[in-house]
Amino acid sequence: MTAKIKVITQFIVVCLFTISCKHSDEHKYHTVIDKIEANTVEYKGEISSDIYNETIKKVEVIDSDFKFLIPERKSQIVSYKCSECHSQPLEKLKEHKVGEKAAHWNIKLNHAGPETMNCTTCHNKNDFDHLQSLTNSSIDFNFSYKLCSQCHQKEFKDWKGGAHGKQLGGWAPPRLSNTCVNCHNPHNPKFEKRWPVRFNTTVEKERE
Amino acid sequence: MSETNKKWYSLNLNRSKKSESCGCGSNSGGCNSDKPKDGFDQIMDISMSRRTAFTKITAGLLIGAGAVSSSCSIIGSDESKEKSAMEWEEYFKGNYKLMTDEEKDKSINRLVRSYELNHGKKINISSKNAEENVLFGYAFNISKCQGYMDCVNACVEENNQDRTSEMQYIRIHEMKDGKGFNFEEADDNYYHEVPADGHFYMGTQCFHCDNPPCVEVCPVQATWKEKDGIVVIDYDWCIGCRYCMAACPYDGRRFNWKTPEVPEEEVNKNQHYLGNRLRKKGVMEKCTFCIQRSREGKNPACVEACPTGSRTFGNLLDPNSTIRWILDNKKVFRLKEDLGTEPKFWYYMD
Ligand code: SF4
Numbered sequence A: 001m002t003a004k005i006k007v008i009t010q011f012i013v014v015c016l017f018t019i020s021c022k023h024s025d026e027h028k029y030h031t032v033i034d035k036i037e038a039n040t041v042e043y044k045g046e047i048s049s050d051i052y053n054e055t056i057k058k059v060e061v062i063d064s065d066f067k068f069l070i071p072e073r074k075s076q077i078v079s080y081k082c083s084e085c086h087s088q089p090l091e092k093l094k095e096h097k098v099g100e101k102a103a104h105w106n107i108k109l110n111h112a113g114p115e116t117m118n119c120t121t122c123h124n125k126n127d128f129d130h131l132q133s134l135t136n137s138s139i140d141f142n143f144s145y146k147l148c149s150q151c152h153q154k155e156f157k158d159w160k161g162g163a164h165g166k167q168l169g170g171w172a173p174p175r176l177s178n179t180c181v182n183c184h185n186p187h188n189p190k191f192e193k194r195w196p197v198r199f200n201t202t203v204e205k206e207r208e
Numbered sequence B: 001m002s003e004t005n006k007k008w009y010s011l012n013l014n015r016s017k018k019s020e021s022c023g024c025g026s027n028s029g030g031c032n033s034d035k036p037k038d039g040f041d042q043i044m045d046i047s048m049s050r051r052t053a054f055t056k057i058t059a060g061l062l063i064g065a066g067a068v069s070s071s072c073s074i075i076g077s078d079e080s081k082e083k084s085a086m087e088w089e090e091y092f093k094g095n096y097k098l099m100t101d102e103e104k105d106k107s108i109n110r111l112v113r114s115y116e117l118n119h120g121k122k123i124n125i126s127s128k129n130a131e132e133n134v135l136f137g138y139a140f141n142i143s144k145c146q147g148y149m150d151c152v153n154a155c156v157e158e159n160n161q162d163r164t165s166e167m168q169y170i171r172i173h174e175m176k177d178g179k180g181f182n183f184e185e186a187d188d189n190y191y192h193e194v195p196a197d198g199h200f201y202m203g204t205q206c207f208h209c210d211n212p213p214c215v216e217v218c219p220v221q222a223t224w225k226e227k228d229g230i231v232v233i234d235y236d237w238c239i240g241c242r243y244c245m246a247a248c249p250y251d252g253r254r255f256n257w258k259t260p261e262v263p264e265e266e267v268n269k270n271q272h273y274l275g276n277r278l279r280k281k282g283v284m285e286k287c288t289f290c291i292q293r294s295r296e297g298k299n300p301a302c303v304e305a306c307p308t309g310s311r312t313f314g315n316l317l318d319p320n321s322t323i324r325w326i327l328d329n330k331k332v333f334r335l336k337e338d339l340g341t342e343p344k345f346w347y348y349m350d
């Protein structure tokens, strides 16, 4: 009797298997995360973002496990090199004559407070063509993110990964991301309040 | 007529066709079972010649004597003859999902040519298929969105959306801090300086569910999930029943109550059959992750337009993509996860 039941159960189990497990590829995964994990493969396809970013001069960021491109900066700064004007020490330049407009008169520093930051927190008064870190090491203008990351560690981590900031051109490799100063004015980094560019949808009452 | 060169999917009323009873609820891919013919097929599928005869007769009745007479008439100009010949063929084209690449090309040539005849301008319609090893996904940073609405403008322009109605694929909801994601109380109609104090902003659109309920309910299989994860609609096959709209738990779909109006000079001429090509009245449309852009490697228009970097788009299968880094390193969540719809649209905060 028990043997009979066993045989029957086995038969049912076999039946169940043959019927319910006729899965096509599409049916294999129960969640999209399973599917992603199972099919993960480095993208080596034909599609590339290069054509969309052709006109942008780039430099490469290499930091721990990350390797990606950012727009080159120095050629975008109107009056780089700074030393073309800053040929004399700062103290000398400060004594400008009455009636002469001071250079950079329009820059108002609105970044942290005056007890935290002033011009020379980032700019090197002995070498105007470079920025400087908190410990006075020289930083190239193209890699100004190194300066920002001294304080903004969390943003820096997210930026390297891609959770902060913005990838340009397309999703396809190679990755080109905006660097900090492409979105934030370092002298006034906060985004301003403004009007939305269009009305949002409006609700119309069509019947009572 | 054999199952292999059938150009439509049949209604399957009162007859269960699901042999795969696993409960994962997959819904893409065609029906490949040898199921018995239903009412319509019993008549239409008797033999090739009879089907052809039938379609032609029905066609004559349906699109009326007008088309026939102008295509046969000697006084009709060459152009109008060409037009009606094309309309005729367009009328009988199959479901995009079942078309061969050659048939896709033919249909696209007709669409391009008829736009040229009607508007005197060339458009470019693509039928590019899904790329291997690509599954598209999207991430949205709630902490960063400021409610500027640049994404919506970009979307309307890119996707040739009707300019007079407010059919916007993207909605930006203004929510009160401290109230969680309360869509009931969210302000979807704000117009004031943003970001408003004490508020945060959250965008929604079609989430391209991996297990999309909208696809499941379509009676004519006019909507489906592509291999790269994009949920698309065949506008020429949609009958406008709006079942899918009712089935979508995320308010992802938009219906054309009127013929969409786009000023000629604003028409985006770079189009995809399943994407932003010009729609007609009475069909469903929605976000397609800008299929005409994303299949070429570009980011969707909303991602490109966002000035705050709240929007990230990418290939979920590529371990080096930024979207993968976000999924692996940020505390991400999706809306209504318990429904099992598996949206490929994640939210996160800084
Ligand atoms: S969000 Fe709605 S329309 Fe988009 S795939 Fe999911 S169920 Fe379908």
Ligand code: SF4
Residues within 6 Å of the ligand: B217, B218, B219, B220, B221, B222, B223, B233, B237, B238, B239, B240, B241, B242, B243, B244, B245, B283, B284
């Ligand atoms: S509205 Fe169109 S796409 Fe949606 S269910 Fe009906 S036929 Fe299918």
